């Protein structure tokens with residue numbers, strides 16, 4: 001393992017019967033960085049994360065996490081990693097403080113350290129006023145802060161976060177990301193799966209998964225510059241007419257509407273794509289401003305996942321429970 005890599009995976013594969021949920025994925029995730037998994041529903045993000053933290057046994061491939069071979073060394077890794085899923089997985093009938101105390105005991109913190117860590121986390125995650133409130137009655141954002149406080153009680157070197165912000169509002173998401181950056185600044189490696197482009201944009205590195213395969217990887221800037229498409233923005237007085245004029249042409253791979261603008265992804269290598277689009281607009285008598293723009297991460301996502309559409313849906317995965325154990329399972 002290289003000194004800078006927190007996670008190295010080679011040929012990581014997981015099958016469920018005939019379905020290949022994760023298909024020969026290679027990963028090198030550097031320490032103290034925020035690394036994002038982006039992918040449509042069912043692309044294998046959760047399955048990959050569960051294999052990385054030892055909850056699920058790979059069908060094939062090797063995984064090394066913080067110098068430990070997984071899943072063989074899962075038990076030894078337990079104290080070095082924190083895991084948080086999209087589903088609130090603490091005890092709803094216990095108070096905020098009781099939840100933290102319980103988790104601190106699970107992580108084996110002795111009494112004095114337990115008390116000081118809990119006090120610190122309550123402050124850091126703004127939960128002091130909710131200290132004696134039952135977790136089940138917290139708001140979505142408070143629950144998420146509690147889950148992060150619990151996942152970081154033992155000061156893990158690596159945090160694995162599976163769609164942690166899917167149930168909270170934009171302000172809570174922003175706060176949450178502020179906390180992630182602080183953790184990364186202090187040396188924690190963070191792997192986070194998300195459906196949100198703005199979140200992926202904040203990551204130091206991103207892997208895009210599609211049908212179990214890793215289809216693109218790099219920093220947001222590298223991905224944007226390396227996109228296999230020309231991105232043309234069309235600002236039109238009649239957006240619907242502009243869209244109609246673009247439809248049905250082989251060289252137009254996808255069209256997405258953003259207010260009164262369209263983003264068209266064209267096949268790469270066209271000599272002057274703007275001129276070609278201007279011709280189409282003129283022929284359809286649509287007044288439009290046409291310019292070539294830098295690819296957004298959403299454009300990259302659409303191109304990397306086969307131009308299948310830009311809508312990224314959010315689902316709730318009920319399949320994993322971090323409380324149960326760290327024993328790898330074959331059944332998932």
Ligand SMILES: Nc1ncnc2c1ncn2[C@@H]1O[C@H](COP(=O)(O)OP(=O)(O)OP(=O)(O)O)[C@@H](O)[C@H]1O
Pocket residue numbers: 016019021039040041042043044045046047048315316317319331332
């Ligand atoms: N325990 C399991 N048994 C059978 N199939 C499974 C199991 N867990 C996951 N799958 C399947 O593996 C594929 C990948 O699922 P996974 O949950 O990893 O995707 P995901 O990218 O995390 O999706 P989402 O964004 O919807 O949470 C899906 O087709 C899913 O139905």
